[in-house]
Amino acid sequence: MSISTNAAVTEFCFEGRFLDFVIKDGYKLKGLLLGTSEGECYIKLAKHLRSAFDLRLPQGTWLQVVGTKQYNAKKDQVTLVGERVMAASADMGTVAAQIPVKTKPAKTQTILVCQKSDCMKRGGKALCQALESELINNGLEDSVTIKGTGCMKNCKAGPNLVMPDKTRYSKIKAEQVPALIDKHFPGDIREKAEDMRVNIPSFVEV
Structure with missing residues (x-):
């Protein structure tokens, strides 16, 4: 996991296990939950990813997410926006899929x-x-x-x-x-x- 420094906006590259999608209004894809070495984090997906994202992605798949980290000083709030989402190699993906996510049963x-x-x-x-x-x-x-x-x-x-x-x-x-x-x-x-x-x-x- 690496983060490059800047003023209010920085770049990030996170790797972790896909936990679940975040859906708004029952059907609108907004982002995903990623389990990393530092804990669970919510990553909002950029607009160009939401419309084309494959909702069949199995829970537990190992992902690399690259994007921007935006800090709102007024609200003291950090927002992670994913610009690219990539799945890991076959071996890593197989291991991730074989280890069940304890929070929720795997549904593809x-x-x-x-x-x-x-x-x-x-x-x-x-x-x-x-x-x-x-x-x-x-x-x-x-x-x-x-x-x-x-x-x-x-x-x-x-x-x-x-x-x-x-x-x-x-x-x-x-x-x-x-x-x-x-x-x-x-x-x-x-x-x-x-x-x-x-x-x-x-x-x-x-």
Whole structure:
């Protein structure tokens, strides 16, 4: 871990284990939590990274994050902004994935489902049940989690959900779930879900 000095803004280069994403409003990616030798730290992702970041990144993956450290003297507050995020070598990644993160169980992908009352009345409850059943049928229950969120601001077109690749669906019905799972989780992804070992060449962009 190294930090270069400057006035209010400095550069940093942190290495550590990926712990979790930080999501705002139920579906907006804001940053990530990194476990370093000095403890857990929150790193806000630069705008260009948020839209392109792979939300399937397994917890425990060893990362190198380069960016700027901004100090606000008025608030006595430090903000870390990540400009580049890279995954470690295959060997390091495998070791990191094999060591469980104690705080939370490893989940590689998340389906976001609006759980506001309007969406629930329009079939949201049946949709959640269908998703859970279909994930189990396809052996994805350990690699994909369903997460309830607050309002997605389109309740009249509910129920609403967001798939791991950020594709958003409205007016989705329970009977459409099998086709939805087939589309977003093809056979090769299901096979990979059975093996959580990471095989990434030396420090590649995430």
